[in-house]
Amino acid sequence: MKIAVLGYGVVGSGVVELMHKNPESINAKAGTDIEIKYILDIRDFDDSPFKNLFTKDFNVILNDPEIDVVVEVIGGLNPAYRFVKDSLLAGKSVVTSNKELVSVYGDELLQIAKDNNKNFLFEASVGGGIPIIRPINQCLAANEIESISGILNGTTNFILTKMVKEGYSFEDALKTAQQLGYAEANPAADIEGIDSCRKIAILASLAYGEHVNPDKVHTEGITEIKLEDIRHADKMGYAVKLLGTIRKNDDNTLFIMVAPFLVEKSIPLSGVEDVYNAILVEGDAVGISLFYGRGAGKLPTASAVVADVIDCAKHIKARKYLYWKSSDGSFIEDYKKMLCKRYVRFDGGVTCTDIRETFTDAQCTEEDGSLVFITSDMNEYDFDKALASLESKCASTAAAVIRVFSI
């Protein structure tokens, strides 16, 4: 089986490296010899041991009937979308690590793959090297999925870990992440939650069989998270984590959002630190499962890509059943209707008595001149109204509000 790798960046070079590191083992598992025939990149790699494989012309790959599988690891929508679509239409299977592509065009590309009896696989698009697409699609197939919640972005988790463990401010932690190469010069996609949003959208589409466009997912990042709130939370028995979260309602609508949450330390997600990712899946039969590992990085991501290539080799004639249909997103419920507890901090102007007059069940504690409390479960409309009434009564403004996660 001959394949082409589109893009020789971090993941692409990892794929080529891995294919050459364990070839006997990989070929044995694939049941056939897998050969990289082309690597597409606009750059020159004259010193590479693979220099004879490079091409700058995608049409060479597209028009070569020997190419069974195209591995797209360029990232972004353009030109990845066109390359992937054309490859599938030309009767080639495609493996990708591109979460933006899958989250935006997954339904269309899966349909083309189905129509052409080819595979479109993307294990690496969520959770990097962590097996999560197959477990949800296959191993938990007998379950109705009731919720999925995950730490889906290693950069933000690294930043939050630095803040709680070493007392860094958000800004200093971000700078360290950039120095270590975990965060890019423009870190917006990570810290504003956009990367997590794409990944949770893919998991929702997969688990519920209808496409969830990322623009339907309410998304907040961690740029407003203050060290003092992380410390208060820690003392109260919570970690602060950026979560992508999906909850199925009884009427089969979904709540889905990306936001920072306080996570109780008894919940296994709370102990996930540094660049690690973890995804907690709740099924009606299996209960809670957790999948943990390296959510990014060259070889972990390449490991998931190569696993998909091996699966393509094993299913060169029989298609994998991986599919979701298009949707207008009307099954996604207004996130403000989701019940949850909230952590609130005031830096003065209110008393615990004031707070309990408005938020009856709030547990209120004073810490370093601030008052912090956790509300009972409320939807966001009721919470906003109650908070506004408290603020106006006391002529003071809440300094921080963070949702509290529950399973």
Next chain:
Amino acid sequence: MKIAVLGYGVVGSGVVELMHKNPESINAKAGTDIEIKYILDIRDFDDSPFKNLFTKDFNVILNDPEIDVVVEVIGGLNPAYRFVKDSLLAGKSVVTSNKELVSVYGDELLQIAKDNNKNFLFEASVGGGIPIIRPINQCLAANEIESISGILNGTTNFILTKMVKEGYSFEDALKTAQQLGYAEANPAADIEGIDSCRKIAILASLAYGEHVNPDKVHTEGITEIKLEDIRHADKMGYAVKLLGTIRKNDDNTLFIMVAPFLVEKSIPLSGVEDVYNAILVEGDAVGISLFYGRGAGKLPTASAVVADVIDCAKHIKARKYLYWKSSDGSFIEDYKKMLCKRYVRFDGGVTCTDIRETFTDAQCTEEDGSLVFITSDMNEYDFDKALASLESKCASTAAAVIRVFSI
């Protein structure tokens, strides 16, 4: 597709329940309607809504050409082995949750399945509902697996959790586990590590492609674990866990054993409590992945069985590539050669000076009249010799020795 369920015990009734709970969803994922045509059990279930499906005669199932898939959830070797073998030889695929069967006869049954172009699937045999067989076999296929270590038995983990959290003795914790139905009246298979041994043998066979018979796996249980050692360990930053563990050596031999270990609290296995299981897999590309969830119980286990049934339906003509070959086990290295640290307790007769004369790097602390210390990495021959020399010099005997886990 028509199936037969052999055994209507805990798991079997769970399989039937689940198939009737989510049929539309299951049939959609399977791409065909799945019907339970027979349930085999020697008992009568006259009040069951499925009473018309029961039979006491396996030959009815074996000789019915309509039956594509046989689900074996009887457990034990006899008659399960004969039923499974005959079913595969008759050209039926088999799904089982039976770890004893797979660990002892897996190689033979996989070979018969291969020869007959049928599937023999057993996701439920390890980790209950936790997806682990497919992730190792498929998702991590691009990796050389360097180690696997897991909390594979929920009963023993429940007992150890009760001891550390609530100060129960081993005997009291076992009694509670029995009262709650987690441990059987004869708990030997759990507390002596036999159940964990079967599961780690299956994982080793799967990950390294050669059959590992459970009798080749050195196995110790938790019956000797004392509450005071759990407390000392806790203070020193460790949890005590019964682990099945496999380590690949550079010469491709394996260390494999089941034993209680001290697990540092920074290692994610340490936080796994109660009846939960977790399996930590280390691959050369992916690094560390962890799979966590309910390792036993009616519906979690049934969930894994039904997932395999769905996979059989999708692969009714194309076989799944799940296979390992027979082996004399000569690639399994003497476990006593494995380097590891050890926790040791003396209840008197020795001083920290004595200890450091024998175990140079030992960190020694005095606690409640006992001396506890942790050695450096040693193989078991060297450790036994050193300990014997210390004991004879001080005319005192170590009260406890527990291995310390490392990744």
